[in-house]
Amino acid sequence: MGQKLGKLDSSSIESSSLKPISLHYGVVLTGGIACGKSSVGEILRARGFEIICADSIAHCVLEECARELIDTFGEGIASIDPNDLGIINRKALGEIVFSDPAKRALLESITHPRIHAQIIAKACELEVRKRWYFLDIPLFFESGGRxxxxxxxxxxxxAKEELQLARLMQRNALSLSQAQARVRAQMPLEQKxxxxxxxxxxxxxxxxLESKVDSMLHTLAT
Structure with a gap:
């Protein structure tokens, strides 16, 4: 379930990044890549909770900044598939940034402020309901944390690393070395x-997993 929000101008993005905020009802859902955050999110949705999905927002942001990204990383990241709804080939972009920390940092400098601004805008809408909601943010700690x-x-x-790799290889059609590069591009799971x-x-x-999610919800309620 993606969150579709209006485009934000540069002043909105800057003020969102600098203004202190406090989300009283927002609970962050994070973890390692391919650990099962999406599965937890589906369980929570089935129990009636709202989920703000950073990945869905990120996909929209990639298209919003498409021209800037193509100018930065080259025409090779432009999609050539006429059936593709967007114009960024995310797999091609991933091959560039997951093998080069400097290029990954450059991508994040372009996209993260926009992603953050849209997450906060949606969270502020949900805060008025005064009930728990969840923010699914894979790179929560890497992008500024609490x-x-x-x-x-x-x-x-x-999840165990071998399970992460197996899930990632199957889900994204990656080789073992490609999957390992994506796992290693993130903060070590033990630190998270x-x-x-x-x-x-x-x-x-x-x-x-459903039982553990229910236990977590019980903890939040007490």
Whole structure:
């Protein structure tokens, strides 16, 4: 479920990045790549909770900044598929940035302020309801953490690295080396776990994951 928000001008993006915020009802959902954050999000939606998905917002932002990204990273990232709804080939862009930390940092400098601004705009809409909602932000700690997002509670979804790699290879049709590069591009999972309030282990079945999500919800309610 993507969040479609209007485009933001540069002043909106700048003020969103600098203005202190406090999200009283927002709970961050983060973790390593291919650990199962989306599965947790689906379970939460089925239980009636709103989810702000940073990845969905990021996909929209890529298209909003498409011309700037193509000028920066080359015409090779432009989609040539006439059936593609967007104009950025995310796989081609990924091959560039996941193999070069400097280029990844450059991409993040272009996209992260816009992504952050749209996440906060949607969160402010949900705050008025005065009930828990979740912010699915894979790069939460890498992009500023609690200080930038103004949240109190962080939930980390974890999984064994071999499971991460297997899921990533299957989901994204990647080779082992490509999957390893994407895992290593993120903050080590153990560091995310150490900075989180609640950890959901996702090494088992869907039923086991549902039980752990329900336990987490019980913790939030008490």
């Amino acid at each position: 200080a930038r997002y103004g949240v109190d509670i962080v939930v980390c979804v974890s 776990i150490a900075q989180s309030d609640i950890v959901i282990d996702n090494n088992g079945t869907l039923a086991a």
